[in-house]
Amino acid sequence: MHTPPELAALHFDTYSTPAQVYAAPGRVNLIGEHTDYCDGFVMPAAIEFKTMVAVSPRNDGRLLVRSVNYNESIDHPINEFLDRRFTELRAGSETHWSDYVGGVLWALREHGIPVADGFSMTLEGNVPLGSGLSSSAAVEVATAFAVLGTTSFDLPLATIAQLCRHAENAYVGANVGIMDQYVSCCGAQDHAVMIDCRSLQYTLAPIPPDVRIVICNSMVKHSNSGGEYNTRRAEIEQGTQILRRHRPEIKALRDATVEDLERWGTEMPENVLRRCRHVITEDNRVIAAVEAFRAGDLVRFGQLMREAHISFRDDFEASCREIDILVDLANQQPGCYGARLTGGGFGGCTVNLVAADHAEAFTQAMRGGYKKAINIDADIYITRASAGAHQINL
Ligand code: GLA
Numbered sequence: 283m284h285t286p287p288e289l290a291a292l293h294f295d296t297y298s299t300p301a302q303v304y305a306a307p308g309r310v311n312l313i314g315e316h317t318d319y320c321d322g323f324v325m326p327a328a329i330e331f332k333t334m335v336a337v338s339p340r341n342d343g344r345l346l347v348r349s350v351n352y353n354e355s356i357d358h359p360i361n362e363f364l365d366r367r368f369t370e371l372r373a374g375s376e377t378h379w380s381d382y383v384g385g386v387l388w389a390l391r392e393h394g395i396p397v398a399d400g401f402s403m404t405l406e407g408n409v410p411l412g413s414g415l416s417s418s419a420a421v422e423v424a425t426a427f428a429v430l431g432t433t434s435f436d437l438p439l440a441t442i443a444q445l446c447r448h449a450e451n452a453y454v455g456a457n458v459g460i461m462d463q464y465v466s467c468c469g470a471q472d473h474a475v476m477i478d479c480r481s482l483q484y485t486l487a488p489i490p491p492d493v494r495i496v497i498c499n500s501m502v503k504h505s506n507s508g509g510e511y512n513t514r515r516a517e518i519e520q521g522t523q524i525l526r527r528h529r530p531e532i533k534a535l536r537d538a539t540v541e542d543l544e545r546w547g548t549e550m551p552e553n554v555l556r557r558c559r560h561v562i563t564e565d566n567r568v569i570a571a572v573e574a575f576r577a578g579d580l581v582r583f584g585q586l587m588r589e590a591h592i593s594f595r596d597d598f599e600a601s602c603r604e605i606d607i608l609v610d611l612a613n614q615q616p617g618c619y620g621a622r623l624t625g626g627g628f629g630g631c632t633v634n635l636v637a638a639d640h641a642e643a644f645t646q647a648m649r650g651g652y653k654k655a656i657n658i659d660a661d662i663y664i665t666r667a668s669a670g671a672h673q674i675n676l
Contacts, residue, residue, distance in 0.1 A: 283408045284350070286334060286674040293336035293404040296348055296355075301336035301404065302431055306423035306671035308332065308409035308416045309465045310497055310633050311624045312474055313583075313590050314568040316598060318459030320518060320561050321480035321534035323568040325487075325575075326461055327495065327667035328469020333407030333420035334674070337428035340400035347383055350406035356380045360400045364388050377454055382418055385453030386425040389445040395435050403428065410661065412503040414623075414630025418454070419462035422446035427671045439467040439670070440482040457512045458626075469670035476572050480536060487575050489667050493619070494641040495633060498612070498648055499661040500604040502629030510628050514557060514600065521558035524549050535561045553599075560597035564590060584620025584635055588613065591622035600627025604656060608632045611651040615644050 284292060286303045293301040307328040314324035340346070345363050348355040363384045383403065391397050403425070409417035426442050437445075443464035450456050450463075464482070465475050473486040489495070518535060526532045528546050540562055547555040567586045574582035591609050595601035601609075605623045609632055612621035617640025624633040636644045645662045652660045 284334075284406055287676050289334055289336045289350075289404055289406055290676055292350070293338065293402070296404060297338060297346065297402040299338045299402065301338045301402075302428070303334055303336045303674045303676060304424050304427040304431055304671065305332045305334045305674055306420045306427060306466045307469055307668055308420045309462055309469065310415060310495060310631070310665065311461065312495075312633060312635070313571045313587055313622070314461075314564060315590065315594055315623075315625070315627070316514060316518070316600075317536075317561055317564050317568065318461040318477075318479040319457075319515060320522075320565075321536035322561065322565040323572075324461045324477050324479060325474055325568055325571060326465040326477070327474045327489070328465055328670055329415065329495075329497070329665045330668050331407070331409040331415060331420075331663075331665075332668075333405065333409060333417070333424040335424040335428040336404040337432060338402050339432045340402055342400055343398060344400045345384070345387065345403075346401070347380055347403045347405060349379055350404065352379055354379075360387070360398060364391055364397075379421070381454050382421040382449070383425050385449030386422050386446055387429065388453055389449040390426065390429055392448075393441075393445055395430065395433060397429060401429065401432070410499060412630075413499050414504045414625030414627075415497070416462035416466065416625070418450060418456075419446065419466045422449055423463055423466040423671045427673070431673055440464065443467045457515050465670070467670050469668060471669050472667050474575065474667060476568075480534070487572070490578065490580070492638045493580060494636050494638050494664050495667065496636050496641060496644060496648075497624070497663045497665055498608050498632045498634065498652070499663070500602075500608055500629060500631065501658050501660060502602055502604045504626060504629035510600070511626050514598065517554050517557045518561060521550050521554045524554075525558075536565060538562055540566075556597040556599070560593045563593055563597075567593075580619045580635065584618070587620030587622045587633075587635065594623055594627065598627070602629055604658070605629065605632060607655050608648065608652060608660070611648055611655070612644075615647050616640055618644060
């Protein structure tokens with residue numbers, strides 16, 4: 283990946299104009315899966331992988347974007363780009379990388395941010411694609427920061443995250459929650475972020491210096507804009523509606539309890555009942571995990587991660603064979619407090635909390651064990667929690 287000054291130089295070579303450079307990170311979620319769109323709790327951390335956007339304003343109403351990763355450029359009259367709604371896009375083809383940029387411009391314009399004069403952008407990122415580490419959110423948030431940086435508008439981080447989420451929901455067509463975009467905005471170095479996805483309040487929790495976050499990439503591709511993620515959301519909505527008939531104050535599953543489910547779950551199809559049980563128990567686990575983390579009780583935290591994985595695998599049915607192999611292997615390693623599938627599911631990565639002095643040995647054992655079990659070379663990253671989106675001083 284280029285350094286920020288190199289990216290600015292590349293931008294200059296392409297567009298003959300100096301650029302400002304912005305960066306936004308991907309994320310790993312420690313615990314709290316599929317709770318965000320149920321107004322619940324999550325505990326992610328921003329990671330070192332990020333997307334950078336070099337940007338300069340134009341005055342000819344065009345949007346020019348060059349993606350270094352895809353070695354591809356687009357050049358559209360910006361209005362045409364802004365009018366393309368996701369329905370048309372989906373009717374035609376697969377999601378294109380530039381939809382994430384176009385979607386953010388569209389959402390910003392809906393919010394009253396002037397974008398019509400156009401922009402030149404150069405994009406480059408190193409968040410592994412389709413691995414459940416929020417490469418899309420990193421592109422969206424970096425784009426939003428870049429565009430806002432060229433205007434005098436200063437939006438709260440929660441609003442920027444909401445606009446980026448709106449872009450992904452309404453423009454790209456992935457019905458995701460707020461977690462990825464929000465933590466990409468508000469992450470902090472060496473801290474996990476505890477987010478209440480209803481109030482959008484967040485607090486930072488320092489990650490103890492003697493543990494490492496290790497991410498194991500199963501190399502099984504994952505996508506939120508594919509069918510499974512949206513199907514799960516629909517199942518959750520169905521279950522919520524059934525509970526709401528009995529307790530109208532249940533706005534989202536955040537408001538429901540295990541007892542509610544025991545009482546009225548019989549009215550739900552089996553699969554819907556299990557999806558709801560995952561979400562309701564997961565919220566409880568996040569609350570307990572936050573307490574354990576604050577108390578420095580990593581053993582308890584790790585145990586909650588293990589329970590979360592079992593629930594994600596059996597009740598939510600969002601795991602896959604490769605991921606379960608990684609989790610089982612991790613649980614056998616010395617120094618590993620806990621392991622689970624992270625992100626939307628159906629492939630992607632596991633997150634592992636590992637004692638710092640075991641991290642290297644853990645990595646080797648995981649690589650060797652996965653290769654032996656399934657003959658795939660897993661990518662493994664020992665990462666630090668890192669800062670949220672920001673402008674880079676050149
Ligand atoms: C994806 C979505 C998030 C969240 C997770 C599951 O990452 O983008 O909003 O729903 O899946 O926790």
